[in-house]
């Protein structure tokens with residue numbers, strides 16, 4: 001069934017419109033590549049392409065493979081940050097993790113990968129995300145994971161969210177780079193504790209399965225957080241300031257070293273994942289979930305970004321006008 005609304009900048013949002021955007025952008029996926037860093041993700045179907053929109057008025061629009069589960073990967077970094085803020089404080093978290101998209105001075109020519117004052121650049125690059133995960137509280141590592149999963153379940157309103165253990169094991173077996181990062185972080189004092197356990201928690205959070213529909217629902221929740229002092233999820237009162245913080249990082253750092261270009265072209269907070277997912281939030285209006293596994297050289301979903309660009313253009317969604 002097709003639903004139509006006319007409340008988004010007076011343009012019409014329909015399932016048919018989303019289908020047209022999928023058709024228009026499908027070919028972009030052909031010039032992308034599946035990731036090789038996690039072998040299980042290289043087995044994904046490159047032709048999957050789905051999009052869901054959930055508006056703040058609770059209407060939903062879907063097209064393509066919107067109901068196909070995939071692992072959330074780096075999109076989980078946003079929720080680990082929220083959990084870390086809940087469990088600690090803004091001061092504590094950002095005393096060990098930076099807030100800048102680039103850690104270099106204005107006239108620096110040093111490599112983007114260099115560390116600034118021996119803290120990871122921001123919570124959405126792997127180094128910062130692993131440090132963020134290490135901030136999650138719990139009586140043991142199962143408890144830490146369950147608390148994060150419960151938060152995700154509560155925000156997504158989907159109690160069936162669970163781990164894809166094939167992807168989890170695949171990442172665990174091949175994670176030399178993330179292991180190097182984590183051991184280096186402990187060496188510089190940015191994380192404390194059992195490095196292997198922290199990494200396992202991080203791999204598990206990345207292996208949680210979601211659909212475009214879940215992401216769009218989560219995005220709509222994030223689109224509605226202003227105007228409150230706090231919001232209650234999984235039995236916890238979360239200051240709305242924390243939601244503002246995670247959306248700000250999505251805007252400035254959500255697409256790694258392509259975040260600036262994405263902000264110019266699309267102009268809304270978003271977070272990509274290496275399995276091809278994108279979570280996007282249009283504050284006050286809607287949440288968007290996208291899946292298209294082939295990635296560009298910066299490990300962002302090619303067709304998904306193009307679709308978002310069209311959507312933003314046609315519905316005039318950019319925050320910066």
Ligand code: GLN
Pocket residue numbers: 037072073074075126171178203206272273274275299
């Ligand atoms: N689990 C992946 C990793 O840490 C997540 C990366 C991503 O989605 N960009 O390598």
